[in-house]
Amino acid sequence: MITSLTRTALSAVILASFTLAATQANAANDRFKKVLDRGKLVVGVKADYKPWGFRDSSGKLVGMEIDMAQDVADALGVSLELVPVQSSNRMQFLQQGKIDLMIATMSDKANRRKVVGIPQPNYYTSGTNVLAKKGVVKSWSDLKGKPVCGKQGAFYNKQVSKKYGAKIIAFVGNAEAKQALRDGKCVAWVYDDSSIMADLASGQYDDYEMPMMTEDDNPWALAVPLDELDGIWGNFMSGMIYNWHSSGRLVELEKKWGIQSTQFVMDMNKRFEPYEAN
């Protein structure tokens, strides 16, 4: 029995190294050509993150980031295929070549830059805050030792539990986490301030508030495969982001999806505004 155990463990390790080798074997700098040849761009987006990526009443994926993905497909002159991804698996989709591009509300982090290619500049920014019943919590320190609902895969779960001693109860999806909050299973729901603002504006959370000072304002990044970052594909996406900022497209999209204008997007718009040529 011991030998069968070691054998299984060994084959697991071998399997894993094969996967690693396979991801590294992707020939670099051919993604752009591949997309054009296939006539189709495959983008990983969120399906449960209103209003950036979610399903409308007919089940179609819509949202601000889906509009951005459509912009990229239009610029390339190809059709668009959307693949719904989760916070906890989005980088693997890219590593394994299942998607060409990921626009999935991802925060830009140093350890993530080691895994996926993040073209500059960033396109958005958000911070951490909580949604709670009115009057229950006033400051971050009030969360100490209390259950706080969250979503599996979010980086701030660890920070809130490490820094403020909150007991994070992380669910698979936002819907379950918010249901647990409504059932009173936790004092608050920790998430992105911009998404909480959208919830509060929806009118479904009239008894709730966003009581904290937003923490860790962090830029968002879209991502390309790591070995494509310095090639055509990464540079092309940098250009796309630059133009979104410069043309005011992101400000326009925020308005379209009812998102409160963020300082970052307005600042970037000003910074990259084209020089008035005479």
Place this chain on the structure above:
Amino acid sequence: MELFADFFRELYENTGWNFIFLYEQYEFDRILEGMWVSTKLIVASLIFSLVVGFIGAWAQGANSKIIRYGVAGYIQLFRNTPPFVQILFFYFVLGNWVPTYDAGGYQEGYIDSFGWAVISLGFFAGAFNTEIFRSGIEAVPESTREAAEALGYTRLKSYIYIIFPLAFRVCLPALNNNLVNLLKTTTLAYGIAVPEMMYTANQIWSDNVNVVEMMIVLFVFYVGLVAVLVYGMHKWEKSMKIPGYG
């Protein structure tokens, strides 16, 4: 110990293989907690499912029609729905009917997510255990039953002292299978945020982007646990062997 931690830190820096819990205290505590919760969850739901199976198999042969139909309905309900749906149903639907008390801004239920996981997993595996025990009971010869009756045993007493011990030996291999299945099904408890191994591994790979490494750890952990369970069950089976029977 320090040397050990340094080795894995260097392994990460040089090769990218990130077994972070071996060199960072916070993650180490987290994974230890995950293993402990998983073990508790497995032991609790194994015992609960065996109790449910024991009672269920007895109730199947009850004289009362109501009890018999009740057990049949229970088995159909739990065998015909996915265990993940059951866990979510227990936690989000039944969980709201259990009395709670205000614990300072949130409602503390008398049954927490761990409790609900044990209950739903126990009932899920218990439905199968009931049928497994029934198969064993039906294998006990009618003459043995009659002999017990002739010796003055009541229905309940003969079930406890004569029929069940014999039936149990017959159905052990099938039971073995079901318990191994239950052990693996406990990973579904991550859906209602029970901080067991699957949940913990998911949290760690989300924070540190080391999915492949944590998958391997999960794999090895469950292979090990199942091996221990199967080994124990085989030992038990051997120790209970009656020469000339079964």
